[in-house]
Amino acid sequence: MTHKTIRLGGLSRVEGEGALLVRARDGVVTDLQLKIYEPPRFFEALLRGRSYEEPPDITARICGICPVAYQMSACQAIESAFGVEVTGPLRDLRLLLYYGEWIESHALHIFLLHAPDFLGYESGVAMAADHRDHLERGLALKKAGNELVATLGGRAIHPVNVRVGGFYRVPRPRELAPLAEGLRRAREHALDTVRWVAGFDFPDIEHDYRFLALRHPGEYAILSGSPAVSDGTAFPVTDWPAHVVEEQVPRSTALHARLDGTGGYLTGALARYALNSERLSPLARSAAREAGLGPICRNPFRSIVVRAVEVVHACDEALRIIEGYTEPDVPAVPVDPVAGVGHGASEAPRGTLYHRYRVDEAGLIAEADIVPPTAQNQVRIEMDLRALIEPHLDLPQAELAALCERAVRNHDPCISCSAHFLELRLDAR
Amino acid sequence: MDARQTGRRPRLAVWKFASCDGCQLTLLDCEDELLSIAAEMEIAYFLEASSAPGPGPYDLSLVEGSITTPEDAERIRHVRRVSRRLVTIGACATAGGIQALRDFADVREFTSVVYARPEYIATLERSTPISANVPVDFELRGCPIDKRQLLEVITAFLADRRPVVPGHSVCVECKARGNVCVLVAHGTPCLGPVTQAGCGALCPAYNRGCYGCFGPAETTNSGALNAKLRALGMSDPDLVRVYRTFNATEEPFRRASEEAEGDA
Ligand code: SF4
Ligand code: SF4
Numbered sequence A: 001m002t003h004k005t006i007r008l009g010g011l012s013r014v015e016g017e018g019a020l021l022v023r024a025r026d027g028v029v030t031d032l033q034l035k036i037y038e039p040p041r042f043f044e045a046l047l048r049g050r051s052y053e054e055p056p057d058i059t060a061r062i063c064g065i066c067p068v069a070y071q072m073s074a075c076q077a078i079e080s081a082f083g084v085e086v087t088g089p090l091r092d093l094r095l096l097l098y099y100g101e102w103i104e105s106h107a108l109h110i111f112l113l114h115a116p117d118f119l120g121y122e123s124g125v126a127m128a129a130d131h132r133d134h135l136e137r138g139l140a141l142k143k144a145g146n147e148l149v150a151t152l153g154g155r156a157i158h159p160v161n162v163r164v165g166g167f168y169r170v171p172r173p174r175e176l177a178p179l180a181e182g183l184r185r186a187r188e189h190a191l192d193t194v195r196w197v198a199g200f201d202f203p204d205i206e207h208d209y210r211f212l213a214l215r216h217p218g219e220y221a222i223l224s225g226s227p228a229v230s231d232g233t234a235f236p237v238t239d240w241p242a243h244v245v246e247e248q249v250p251r252s253t254a255l256h257a258r259l260d261g262t263g264g265y266l267t268g269a270l271a272r273y274a275l276n277s278e279r280l281s282p283l284a285r286s287a288a289r290e291a292g293l294g295p296i297c298r299n300p301f302r303s304i305v306v307r308a309v310e311v312v313h314a315c316d317e318a319l320r321i322i323e324g325y326t327e328p329d330v331p332a333v334p335v336d337p338v339a340g341v342g343h344g345a346s347e348a349p350r351g352t353l354y355h356r357y358r359v360d361e362a363g364l365i366a367e368a369d370i371v372p373p374t375a376q377n378q379v380r381i382e383m384d385l386r387a388l389i390e391p392h393l394d395l396p397q398a399e400l401a402a403l404c405e406r407a408v409r410n411h412d413p414c415i416s417c418s419a420h421f422l423e424l425r426l427d428a429r
Numbered sequence B: 001m002d003a004r005q006t007g008r009r010p011r012l013a014v015w016k017f018a019s020c021d022g023c024q025l026t027l028l029d030c031e032d033e034l035l036s037i038a039a040e041m042e043i044a045y046f047l048e049a050s051s052a053p054g055p056g057p058y059d060l061s062l063v064e065g066s067i068t069t070p071e072d073a074e075r076i077r078h079v080r081r082v083s084r085r086l087v088t089i090g091a092c093a094t095a096g097g098i099q100a101l102r103d104f105a106d107v108r109e110f111t112s113v114v115y116a117r118p119e120y121i122a123t124l125e126r127s128t129p130i131s132a133n134v135p136v137d138f139e140l141r142g143c144p145i146d147k148r149q150l151l152e153v154i155t156a157f158l159a160d161r162r163p164v165v166p167g168h169s170v171c172v173e174c175k176a177r178g179n180v181c182v183l184v185a186h187g188t189p190c191l192g193p194v195t196q197a198g199c200g201a202l203c204p205a206y207n208r209g210c211y212g213c214f215g216p217a218e219t220t221n222s223g224a225l226n227a228k229l230r231a232l233g234m235s236d237p238d239l240v241r242v243y244r245t246f247n248a249t250e251e252p253f254r255r256a257s258e259e260a261e262g263d264a
Helices: A055-060 A067-082 A088-119 A124-153 A173-198 A237-243 A269-279 A282-290 A300-323 A373-392 A397-409 B022-028 B034-040 B070-081 B091-095 B098-104 B107-114 B147-158 B170-177 B182-186 B222-231 B236-243 B251-263
Strands: A003-008 A018-025 A028-036 A212-215 A226-229 A244-248 A255-259 A340-348 A351-359 A365-371 B011-016 B042-046 B058-064 B083-089 B138-140
Touching: A018 A373, A018 A397, A028 A373, A055 A067, A055 A351, A055 A365, A067 A088, A067 A340, A067 A351, A088 A124, A088 A173, A088 A300, A088 A397, A088 B022, A124 A173, A124 A300, A124 B034, A173 A282, A173 A300, A212 A269, A212 A340, A212 A351, A226 A237, A237 A244, A237 A340, A237 A351, A255 A373, A269 A282, A269 A300, A282 A300, A351 A373, A373 A397, B011 B022, B022 B034, B022 B058, B022 B083, B022 B147, B058 B070, B058 B091, B058 B147, B070 B083, B083 B091, B083 B147, B091 B098, B091 B138, B138 B147, B222 B236, B222 B251, B236 B251
Parallel strands: B011 B042, B011 B058, B058 B083, B083 B138
Antiparallel strands: A003 A018, A018 A028, A212 A226, A244 A255, A340 A351, A351 A365
């Protein structure tokens, strides 16, 4: 009997820290656990008793890489509890802010975290030694995204200008105009990026994924939409709790989400692309075609190409909004708190992010529920790993470990963004 | 041995405890400076950015996050041992962060709200700043930290001098920036008078009151501010909440919130 235990220590280049435990016997994986070293921070508990105005600022602090996603899901959930809808130019500004975050977050993942895997470097900075031009392009893209967020939100991390109902201050057209120049350059960089990453060497692996992403009638859904599943199921956001249930798995103590009773579905770039690719901007669609993506991409390693295509789309759409921008009359629509329950979901760079709040008659949060993308993807990531490892059990330990790390990074798991991942403790038996 | 004596590049490490990663991301957000920093310093340990963690000791450790588990209380001691200089970055590391709101509640009750099986969760009753656990050479504030201040910390380290980070209030920055005072002119509640500068008076520039994300300024008079905020219509529970966000356990903010709570 061969008995092999692979331990990766800190799992690097995912935001946050995790570890993976694998046990195999006679060529079969008998146990596999993705361990997350994220100490719980209890957001859902500490939100209780806070004012309805506070979740955008407080939940932003769940994740420094995608704070806008948290702010947008939170605002929309609370607005839905009050029967308020943000439309027109105010909604456009929200989209613009969100595109900025997508550009920044995807550029970070593509250039600093994911590309080094394909080119054999330990980090983006190390990659610069031989590929300085590519890294500089990535940093320029990232900067363009950050500038968009900082102009609209005040700063790139935890923007201060977001509120329930809209913004504190809306930009003058002349504040936005200078961004257009940078975005046009960014769009060129993004197109070059698609070409560059499409040429990487991809392992020949496909999984039969069950995808979940928001769909929107007129957009490649990012800010809002209704959850749709690749098996044809679709439901309004208000029905989320009836479909997605989070369970604390005793074996691992992590919270795992199940969709209609089954775990192991996937949310994120591959899911969005599979469900919504026809809604990408024409330029992004043609970039995807040239990159040979096809209508659905089931190879998780290729997700880097899908992210690059999404960056093209985000630059394109951001430019469209800036060019058509007229300053709204008011920075925010008036909001009158009433007792009720509200649901909100948006597409964080790494997948669907759902918030639910129950607000009391005084406008205080009575109950909060947050389902981050990584909690949804964790089971699926473990399935990917299992499939990947079994045929490669004979690889030298270090090589196998590197392969596993890559398989995890494929899904851009912002481990911090999983508000309630925690450290694993094994039952000593 | 000290990097300056051996002539090698100083070695940088970035550590994470309970946090959102926003403060360490600030380093990667230095798009224009990142490659020159990497030329000046060896980025030896930075899990968010590299899969090849180099062994210690390190010349400069940047520490993000607060201490909330028994394991982390051990780990920070190790970090201190392998670090020549240790600088904490952000409200989590300098003040316990938003997760320190547990200090005003019952952490077991918190645990049972989030987890069906709270017995699996190993967590401490308090979220403590790094300085409550080990000696710290410098503390950089903000939720998140400001990029320019981070660059100042790194530059100062390389020049072997103390970072120049002002301890005055956001109000001073507001005046320097030419902002209209939102408190006086618009009657918007604002913590600027008691909050440390560093952000460039961001919120008032966006027509919003400061919510104190950089923590208390060197000298504060929250009594006078509270009187003004009450006059603007803030209730005592409102006041308690406004001081209890990302720097709730910093003494001046804790006192101000407890004063308001006493009145409530
Ligand atoms: S201080 Fe704020 S930005 Fe920094 S790690 Fe903590 S929560 Fe994130
Ligand atoms: S004005 Fe206050 S709350 Fe706003 S960014 Fe500055 S310190 Fe933080």
